[in-house]
Amino acid sequence: MTIVIARTFIIYFTLLAAMRLLGKRQLGEMELSEFVVAALIADLAAIPLQDTRLPLLNGLLPILVLFCCEILLTGLTLRHIRLRALFFGRPSLLIVRGKIDQREMRKNRFTVDELLQELRNQGSVDISQVEYAILETDGRLNVIPFPAERPATAAQLGLDAGPGGYPSVIVSDGRVLEANLRHAGRDRAWLARQLKDRGVEDAKNVFLLTVNGAGQVYFAPKEGV
């Protein structure tokens, strides 16, 4: 039992250090500690499952220890910026004002081909149009074009885009979601009016009904009722 706990600590922190040294590109949209836990937990659960000679505790104990380590580590890094930088690193600027930072590229073991591929993935084909390319701590590359290359917004064009807002689902597959109805600032009477306007008597005959912050309603009746 003590050996299992001690070994889990050693493996967890060794893997964290190893992955930290390997660089961000290995992670693939996961934070470093999440990646380590995800990589370990699957195997830890599988071994006692397959080998009945091993006590189940040999699998459960490291999972619990990893779970605790992960929560403690993420909690600590949330409060201490230096600790966060130590464990998870800092975002790296691979392109600054249209110029590739070759030192950062080498540091992150990022090749030109990989950089170009990532840029293409994000719709940028010309490096000179990229103001910043930031390699995030979870291994993703965020590309920020020069202001002149960014799509114009309604505000820049002086257009009134009108109010938007998040659409709340009011009726889903015949069920009225009361919490969403209240959250949208509506009531049953409003819903009844909406249904009557669309020639529907009962919410059971509605497949989807949503309303956004501007009051726009999306309505889809159930088919084959």
Add this chain to the structure above:
Amino acid sequence: MKREWAAGALLLLLCLGAWLHVGHIDALTGTVSAGLERSQQAADRGDTEAALAALAGARAVWDRERTYTGVFLGHQERDSLCDAFLELEAALRRGEDPRTAYERLRFRLEELGRMEHLRLGSVL
């Protein structure tokens, strides 16, 4: 913050549990070893019946902890200890020299205790 405290408390609880487990295994192997010692002393005197009785007592102590050892110890190590008990008992009943069987059983017991202790060798 609550989650971090809960995780810290759980981690401490696991460490405390592990520490208590080591103490329990030490006590268990110690009691079984003492029974084994009495059995060997009787065997050295040529009193096979007393040796078998002391051995059965030691075996009973071990068997009482069957559930605990099944949950906390490797089944292979547990089974090899049971085999060593049976070998020793058979050797005594056949009237053979039991010294090797005693040594084997003692070694298995000590190994079991050593395995649970936090030492560089067992961790690495």
